[in-house]
Every structure is written in structure tokens, then in C-alpha cells.
Amino acid sequence: MRIAIIRLSSMGDILLTSPVVLALHKSYPEATIDFYTKDTMRQVIEDHLGISRVYPWNCSSNNGLEDMLDQLESLQYDHIVDLQNNWRSKRLVRELSGKIHRVNKEGIRRRVLVGLGWNILRERHVIRRYYSCISDFCISPLEEKIALPNTDSTNLTPPLSPETLATDFIVWAIGAKHFTKRLPVSIIAKTLQSIDHHVILIGDSSDCQNAQSIIAHLPKKHRVTDLTGKTSFLESVELIKRARLTLANDSVMMHVASGTGKPLISFWGSTTPELGFKPLSNHAKLITAPKRLSCQPCHTAGRSSCPKKHFNCMMTIEPGIIVESIDDALKEL
Template sequence: MGDIIYTSPVVRCLKKQLPNPEIHYLTKANFKFLLDQNTYIDQLHLLKPRLKETIATLKAENFDYVIDLHNSLRSTLVKVRLGIKSSTYKKERFKKWLALKWGLNLIKPDHLVDRYLKAVSFLGVKNDYRPIDYFLPENTKPIQEILPDHYQDPFIVFIIGATHFTKRMPNEKVISLCEKIDFPIVLLGGEDVKFNAEVIFKALPKKIINLVGKISLNESVTVVKNATQVIGFDTGLTHIAEAFNKKLITIWGSTVPELLGVQPYQVEKHYEAGVVLSCRPCSKFGLSACPKGHFKCMKNINENLIIDFISHE
């Protein structure tokens, strides 16, 4: 999700800076919801079961250029088969391997948006330095229906979901942090962290509003949009929060934002919580368990620094 979200400034810059461009976007069907409301995309194409069928559909469009922001085997095949001028985002795989394997980080801490934009620089397109875009459907429930008892009160969203274990704080650490926060806290996340949410809610039932696994993604985005502040791990909904320029705390365990270029983008007030360790980062995308067994990257995060940031105007 995060990689796709960070393509939105590229699409916007292409649409606004080129003379009357027609922009088509190709992605997997399960990411359709991230893009189908984007007003800068003229047509959304979804990968078909057979790549041959997808390429046949694309060929019929007679494109002038292909901009490859994925740089995978599949996207390479699409470029080759279309046989037109193309430009590709450079992933710097070897440098990332050096950083993970040997702790030798040769990658510039440029944001992924800036890395993507290099692929369209030959067209004269430049960064407009505006936040990412996320467009909610018109039929999304309003906040008054999602949080009828709290929508007018200042509240903090805590996004406790993340695909991999090493991206998530232990429950007891989340509870300890929430105890120190002087606002109602809305928990958000998917089905995979419903048990975690129940444990946290039971510990602090008067402070926690548990919506984990109970509302849709776009309803979760609506809650984020109306929050006073947002706390989140390295996950898609946390990155979506950047579209609304919320005061944002991102918490990093086994992953580091600089390696992938996914630090908060164009957010006025943000704090990145993490611990300096010789074993961190141990992964680009997270792991199912701490390779060292101690999980210090999450357990040693200073909660007081997070509270200070939340409390500071």
C-alpha cells in the first residue's frame, strides 16, 4: 500500500505540469480501492489473470510513454512487450542488501516520492512539494456515524496494525504508552490485530475506543482525517494519514524509514520514534519474529519522548 500511496504526487505532477496529458495507471486488482477515486488518473487498468491479456489491452491504447515505478519482472515484461519509450524507478537493490547484511548504508535518505520523480524528470516534471493524495468516495460514512459519541471531542488515533510482528509494539508497551496520553484513543487496524486490540481495550476500557476490524478502510481513513493526532507503525494507513497533514508519530521497529525512503512526507509536525541498535534494520519489510530474540527495537523505545511530542503544541 505504501509504495502505491507514494506514487500519487508523481501522478499529480504529471497531470498538472504536462500539456493535456492522458494518464493511465496499471496495478493489481486488490489495490483498486487506493486509486479508483484519484481525479488525476484518466483510466485505471487492473492486472488480468494472464499477463498476455493485460498487455493486449494496453497495446490497444497506443501510449506514448511507460513510466515504471515498480521495477519488477512483470513490469519489465510489460515495457518490453509494449515496445515504446520508457523510464524506470531505480530500486538500488544491492545497496539495500549491503545495509541489511553488513550495516553499510550507502543509500541517500531521499524520500521515495523524490526517487519516483527521477523517473519522470526527462519530461521536465518536478516535485510540487505538496502532500500525498488520498481521495475518499462520496458514499463513505461521515465521522458522525462512525464515532457518534466522540466525533466532536479531541481524540488521538493509534494505528496498531502492521503486516509483520517486528513492526508492531508489544501489547504491554502500547498499554503503557496509552496510559500516559491525556486524550481518548481510537484504535484502528485490520482483522490480523483484533486480538491485540481486545487486550489493549480490556486494560484501558475508559480511555480506549476499539474500532479494529470493525470498520472499513475508508471509514478508518475518515476517523484519521478527523483525529487531533495520529500514532502509527510502519503500515499503509499510517502513510495515508500523511495526506491530511496530521500531527503524526511514527514508531519504527525492525525497519527504518530512511532505507526505503518512507519517512513522513510533507507533514508539518511529525516525530519518528526508534532505537539505535547495531542489529537494526534487520529487514526491509518486517519479520515474523526478532532474529536476536530480544526485540529491543520496540521494547526500548522511549515512551516519554512520544508523550512530550504529543503534549507540545
């Protein structure tokens, strides 16, 4: 049996497909299971158990999508699992002969939640929506747990010195794709001023300026290490695996942390857990504005700016609450 899974983006959504990959692998251990995604996203899934091969879409090529279509057609899959369900994925599968299984993203119901505040979603978590579309041929039950990439062979770069990894530390993943999903720099800095733990800041190159602003607001003798823009995705995963605690926005790193089984604190602004992306962990503390705002959630994925101009969904989160949550999480260890 040959199975193709299509999820082109984004990193968090791709990581959330891992329970479906595992269920298919357990159902058909001898099957070939290939994954189709953007070339910039392949590292999220290619080391997962059950994946035979990742076929990347070369986004920088004008013919990248057509090349992926040719690859799909040539391999003659028995089942094509479309977990993207947009015009690109529909273009890829429309002429294939295998049976197509397409996720119901409940787009209208999610927009009702955003626009009216009514939660009428049938499936409350996205992994259940993913599993629903393969339930007619997947034998194994869904395990509601994130399967993390294998980082055993990851070569750590110089910033990740043995001395750094040997000490007890907290990871704070300060980034997120959209502005309205990021906890403001001022709140992070005030929180760090109030704790005495070794904290490692992680993020991609777009987070470096925010990290520098955070560091600038700290006393000279602080215990914060800035590794934003200095670690690969797999190195960041390894850091989170070794951390005592992770703090993260609604982002791929939040889902990575949920897969470790260790304490996690997540922050929610323009998106809310009701949309179906809350961390799959019994050790997660979810922090939102102290008073639920009528404008929450304001988008299904996040925005580049606050449409109300006040950003109170994040700005009203008190550093003291975060400090208290950190203390409570570390007491559990």
C-alpha cells in the first residue's frame, strides 16, 4: 500500500499531523507513507517514525507545484490524505486515481466563533479533524500526543555548549508567525526581572531584535542567554527536550513543548484554545487576558496588528501571574 499525506504549511500544523502519521503507520506497518510539504518545512516531519520519504515543494521555483504534481502522479498512491484542503492541495490531487481523504477544516464554524463568539465546532481539536478524514481506513485509534522529531543525531552548534546544556534552564520561545500571537517584549522583560532562573531565549532571525530589546531592559548581572537566530529547528527541539520548563506563544514551539511531557506555559492573544490548537499536554498552563474580551478571538490564525489598536488580549497579562505560574510549574518537578 502507498499513502501520500499532503500538508504544505505551516510548521505547527505539520507537527500536529504526527498523531495521524503514527496511526497510519501502526495500521499498515509495511505501507509506504510519503509526506508532501514545503521545502522550508520538511525538517518538522522527515525524522518521524512512519514517514518513508518527504517530497518537498520548491517554493522558490515557478514550476515547484507542477513538479510536485508530477511526483504524485508517477507514484500511483492508493490513498491520498489531504490535510491542507486549500486550492493548492486540491490542484495536486484532482487528477489522481487513488482514494482521496480530505480534512474538514470547519471553516464556517471557525468563522462563527471568531465573528460571533459561538463555539459550534464539531471537533474541538485539529488532530481529531485530521483523524476523522482517515477513520474509514485507519485501523489504529488516535493517540492524542505529539510525536517529536528524533534529535539523537543532531549536531549541536557552538552556541549550545556543554556548559549551557549541563545546567538547569528554562526555555522561552518568544516568537510566533503573527504579531498578535506574540507576548509583548515589555511583559517578557518585566517577568525576567522578577525571577532568578537561567532562561534561554529562542526564536528565528526575525525574533533577534525583540530579544535584544528584552536583554536591554535587564540588569547587567542577569541570567538570560539569547540564542534567537542561532539554532536550527532541530536544535530548538533538543533545547526544549532538555529544559525544565518552556514558555511559548501559540506557535510550533508550544506544540513541541507539549510533546515532551514537561511543564509548559503558553500565552494566548488574538487566537484562543477554542479554535482547536491548544497544547496536547496535561502539564500545560494556558495564560490569557484576566478578563475575556469580546473581540477574542479576532482571527483564526493571527494578525499583523491589533484591529482595535489596544492589543489588550496580550497587554493586560500581568508579569506577576507569569512569575507565579513559573514557580508553580517548577514545584511539580
